[in-house]
Amino acid sequence: MNRSDAGSPSSTTREALLDAAESLFAERGVESTSVRDITKAAGANLGAVNYHFRSKDLLILEVFARRLRPLNQQRLAGLDELEATQIVPSLEEILRALIRPTVEDETSGKRRTDEFMRLISRSFQESNEELKTFMSGEFDEIIKRFDAAILRAVPGLVKEELFWRMTFLFGALHHGLERWTRFESMPIPPGLDPAHLRPDIEGFIQRFITFAAAGMRAAAAL
Amino acid sequence: MNRSDAGSPSSTTREALLDAAESLFAERGVESTSVRDITKAAGANLGAVNYHFRSKDLLILEVFARRLRPLNQQRLAGLDELEATQIVPSLEEILRALIRPTVEDETSGKRRTDEFMRLISRSFQESNEELKTFMSGEFDEIIKRFDAAILRAVPGLVKEELFWRMTFLFGALHHGLERWTRFESMPIPPGLDPAHLRPDIEGFIQRFITFAAAGMRAAAAL
DNA sequence: GTCTATAACTAGATAGAC
DNA sequence: GTCTATCTAGTTATAGAC
DSSP: OOOOSTTOSSOHHHHHHHHHHHHHHHHHOSTTOOHHHHHHHHTOOTTHHHHHHSSHHHHHHHHHHHHHHHHHHHHHHHHHHHHHHOSSOOHHHHHHHHHHHHHEETTTTEEOOHHHHHHHHHHTTOOOHHHHHHHHHHHHHHHHHHHHHHHHHSTTOOHHHHHHHHHHHHHHHHHHHHHHHTGGGSOOOTTSOHHHHOOOHHHHHHHHHHHHHHHHHSOOOO | OOOOSTTOSSOHHHHHHHHHHHHHHHHHOSTTOOHHHHHHHHTOOTTHHHHHHSSHHHHHHHHHHHHHHHHHHHHHHHHHHHHHHOSSOOHHHHHHHHHHHHHEETTTTEEOOHHHHHHHHHHTTOOOHHHHHHHHHHHHHHHHHHHHHHHHHSTTOOHHHHHHHHHHHHHHHHHHHHHHHTGGGSOOOTTSOHHHHOOOHHHHHHHHHHHHHHHHHSOOOO
């Protein structure tokens, strides 16, 4: 930590670009965000993105990787801890380990920003092919570990059924977070009191886990 | 049906543009699709979109409106029929009325294309603001009617809880359909047999209803 | 109603001065 | 490492011939 100027660990411009891009991607998506928008928001010059990341596509990958990797590490750490203290953790505890890091940074104890949550939700929806491939890779370990834990926690649930239920679960989570984080700007059905309708984030997680756990435990139809 | 050429009801070029745009939007989204892509796919000239729809934005609205309006009409018709024959339809029947039109055109009895289903899923994810506003408007009646029916079918469920569960439900449905329609091109977790993993569309609906109905019936946490 | 040419603008990427 | 000027190619939209 001595060298204060020369070759400082990752230039501040680089970080500024990532931050600006992240914010814009979360709000409008990667397609609707131009390199010009990013450099302007970061207070950098137009050439900066290509200098630091070689192309817009590589910047996109880096923006998502920077957030998704630690997030998934925290998910796995949470499951490790759970399995270290209990033989068979409950389904609700497992789901909480999966979801909580989306909402709170467990290394710092700090609440995630709405922007962060929107970025994560969006990472599932972006049509960028390279991004999808990267995401799937990052997700493999998560799915493997959590699937195994859930199968132990829910007797009678079979792998094929779980595959589709996990798909439903992530769709529900990300659409729910999208709605929760944008609550103010979205219309709500008539007859509901807006002030009373939106729980705090803990309430949201609780509601989600209740819904998802019940879905996971449902008796298979056929 | 006599006039065969002059001023025939909605020119074929117009329809060709809508069809081409729909197909491209379903595959890559509206942002990644240019007017050039659309006119080329439709076998029309570059000016055609602006002549028939005034702008790309209005074409986008028309593409989604053309499919969403009849879809929602079929949903309401299905619920009408259900409520005409039973005092309190079961939750599963209500959910089926909500979901089936996404998958089968009940006026013709024909299976929807994967493309159609992808377009519907995408309509929830597109960041286009005008499109979102239009969608919310189209959805109001659906939500009002189906919420009321579900509240009757699930004793003890309160409106605020239902609001979030409906959000989860649509997220799960659209993400599930996205995955189901793109099954071949997406990676699956190791240890699963691809051939055995993907149900036919009836199996998919059944799985979805099982999951969603259990979530709807879950006892509220607080 | 169809088509082409083109206007007016924006995109990502790069070369080269500092 | 930063900045600007510029290139090439793409974008939507429109004017006017047919």
